[in-house]
Amino acid sequence: AQSVTQLDSHVSVSEGTPVLLRCNYSSSYSPSLFWYVQHPNKGLQLLLKYTSAATLVKGINGFEAEFKKSETSFHLTKPSAHMSDAAEYFCVVSDLWLNKLIFGAGTRLAVHP
Amino acid sequence: GAVVSQHPSWVICKSGTSVKIECRSLDFQATTMFWYRQFPKQSLMLMATSNEGSKATYEQGVEKDKFLINHASLTLSTLTVTSAHPEDSSFYICSAREKGLAGFGETQYFGPGTRLLVL
Numbered sequence: 001a002q003s004v005t006q007l008d009s010h011v012s013v014s015e016g017t018p019v020l021l022r023c024n025y026s027s028s029y030s031p032s033l034f035w036y037v038q039h040p041n042k043g044l045q046l047l048l049k050y051t052s053a054a055t056l057v058k059g060i061n062g063f064e065a066e067f068k069k070s071e072t073s074f075h076l077t078k079p080s081a082h083m084s085d086a087a088e089y090f091c092v093v094s095d096l097w098l099n100k101l102i103f104g105a106g107t108r109l110a111v112h113p
Numbered sequence: 114g115a116v117v118s119q120h121p122s123w124v125i126c127k128s129g130t131s132v133k134i135e136c137r138s139l140d141f142q143a144t145t146m147f148w149y150r151q152f153p154k155q156s157l158m159l160m161a162t163s164n165e166g167s168k169a170t171y172e173q174g175v176e177k178d179k180f181l182i183n184h185a186s187l188t189l190s191t192l193t194v195t196s197a198h199p200e201d202s203s204f205y206i207c208s209a210r211e212k213g214l215a216g217f218g219e220t221q222y223f224g225p226g227t228r229l230l231v232l
Contacts, residue, residue, distance in 0.1 A: 043206055090157070100147070100162060
């Protein structure tokens with residue numbers, strides 16, 4: 001069965017500094033992986049997705065993630081945080097057999113001035 | 114990108130009444146729609162998966178008679194919370210997956226959510 005683990009429940013950074021949100025996955029086959037962002041009282045917005053093409057995936061708002069099969073990781077990064085990046089971030093794996101998404105527990109990103 | 118809308122965005126109702134939430138894919142056809150529930154500061158919990166024209170598949174522990182799902186067309190799914198009680202108060206989010214994309218990695222697009230408060 002597919003699973004995903006977000007290693008940090010909370011991450012706090014200063015504005016202008018890099019962001020790293022960590023995600024490890026477990027999959028018996030080549031997975032499809034996604035990062036979604038959720039601002040307070042809003043739905044989820046797709047940041048980026050990996051589907052066995054390039055291992056470095058660029059998304060919206062300057063975010064990117066690198067698929068590392070050897071480390072079973074799909075960490076989300078951004079070179080310079082903005083105040084507007086403060087939100088909840090979900091790492092997600094697609095389980096084809098179960099026909100559903102498997103969500104990580106989420107990482108809350110706080111950005112300080 | 115593809116847009117999914119939900120209506121209403123929030124609703125307050127009395128205990129014992131039923132509430133219907135609509136989910137629409139605005140610019141694409143969705144063969145599959147999903148309904149999630151989210152408690153404060155928690156991840157999303159899948160309630161059910163619905164395919165257009167067929168019965169919804171409910172996750173274990175979700176009462177199908179309590180949460181009625183109808184996927185009448187390729188652009189509309191509804192969730193009806195029947196005889197709502199305070200414990201049903203939550204944030205409900207729908208999601209839709211586009212028709213016609215073979216293989217894997219199809220993106221699910223999420224609605225903005227509906228906050229339900231049952232008094």
